[in-house]
Amino acid sequence: SFPVSDREDFLSLKEHLDPTSPTRYPPFWADEVRKLKGRDYPLLLPAGGEFGFYSRLRELMGTEALSYAWYDHPSFIEEMLDFFADFIIETLRPAVEDIAFESFMFFEDMAGKGGPLMSPKMFRQFLMPRYRKVIDFLRRNNVGSIWVDSDGDCRPLIPIWLELGVDMFIPCEVAAGMDLLEIRREYGEDVGLCGGIDKRQLTKDKKAVEDE
Numbered sequence: 001s002f003p004v005s006d007r008e009d010f011l012s013l014k015e016h017l018d019p020t021s022p023t024r025y026p027p028f029w030a031d032e033v034r035k036l037k038g039r040d041y042p043l044l045l046p047a048g049g050e051f052g053f054y055s056r057l058r059e060l061m062g063t064e065a066l067s068y069a070w071y072d073h074p075s076f077i078e079e080m081l082d083f084f085a086d087f088i089i090e091t092l093r094p095a096v097e098d099i100a101f102e103s104f105m106f107f108e109d110m111a112g113k114g115g116p117l118m119s120p121k122m123f124r125q126f127l128m129p130r131y132r133k134v135i136d137f138l139r140r141n142n143v144g145s146i147w148v149d150s151d152g153d154c155r156p157l158i159p160i161w162l163e164l165g166v167d168m169f170i171p172c173e174v175a176a177g178m179d180l181l182e183i184r185r186e187y188g189e190d191v192g193l194c195g196g197i198d199k200r201q202l203t204k205d206k207k208a209v210e211d212e
Contacts, residue, residue, distance in 0.1 A: 004060040007076050013060070014083065019090035033098045042102040045095060045143070051088050051134075053081055053127050054110040054118065063117065070122055077126060085130040089137045096141035103145035103168070104138050106131075111152025113176045120156050131164050139165070145192070152176045155183070162190055171195030 004010050026032070036043065057066050057080060069077055095101070110117050118126075135146055147168040148154075148161055153176040158169070172178040172195040180196040201212040 002060060002062040002065065004080075005065065007079075010060075010076075010080060017083075017087060019087050024091060025094060029094075029098075036099050043099070044103045044105055044147070045092070045101040046105065050107060051092075051105075052107040052109075053084060053130055055108045056084055057081070058110075067117070070118065070126065074126075081126060081130045085133045088134050092137075096138065096143060101143050103147055104143045105147035105149055105170075106134075106166075108148060108150040108154075109152070110150050111154040111157075111176065113153060115153050115155075116157050117152075120160060123157055123160055128160060128164065131161075131166075135165050147192075147194075153178060158183070158187065158191065162187070168192035168194060171197070174198040175200060 003013060057077070060080075061069060092104075116123070138146065145168055146164075146166045147170060148166050149170050151171065151173050153173070154169070155178065161169075167190070169183075169191060170193075172180055172183070172193050174196060175198065178196070180193050183191060183193060198212055201208045
């Protein structure tokens with residue numbers, strides 16, 4: 001089963017999610033700050049891609065239960081999303097205040113081969129306000145580029161992400177029909193594209209890899 005099946009489960013879980021816990025940053029953080037302030041390369045936050053909204057709820061509830069919950073328990077979903085928006089901001093606050101990051105990445109994986117796992121209308125209702133809150137915080141702290149990491153065919157959501165200020169998409173999964181040239185023709189240089197490699201070809205011989 002998944003960790004959250006109802007509000008009681010979530011309230012219990014929240015007790016373990018303190019964004020201000022000193023253990024969230026290593027004891028050598030001051031040394032990291034000094035090192036990174038003098039760097040000559042761009043820095044993406046977070047390196048592991050741990051911050052997202054759809055992805056976090058899916059981890060807690062499972063895809064099927066979450067798919068029903070948008071309709072059956074919308075107020076509960078919004079309560080969780082509000083919590084995680086604040087959690088992301090407060091967890092990131094020491095990092096963005098101490099170090100200048102060039103970019104930030106939301107991790108979502110919220111689409112399959114047939115398209116997004118929630119409609120654009122639902123995205124606008126549930127996720128858009130929380131995205132905007134986090135992105136506004138990042139902009140105030142001079143984070144310039146906002147990335148979204150999602151597998152699958154997420155093209156129907158690209159206009160909404162652009163409206164929010166997202167400007168980079170990864171991995172642009174070829175197997176799901178994410179055609180980089182088509183996306184570039186449609187949106188021009190408003191979008192940055194990272195990936196577009198057909199990973200199926202990488203399982204073959206060296207020539208196939210080189211050709212890809």
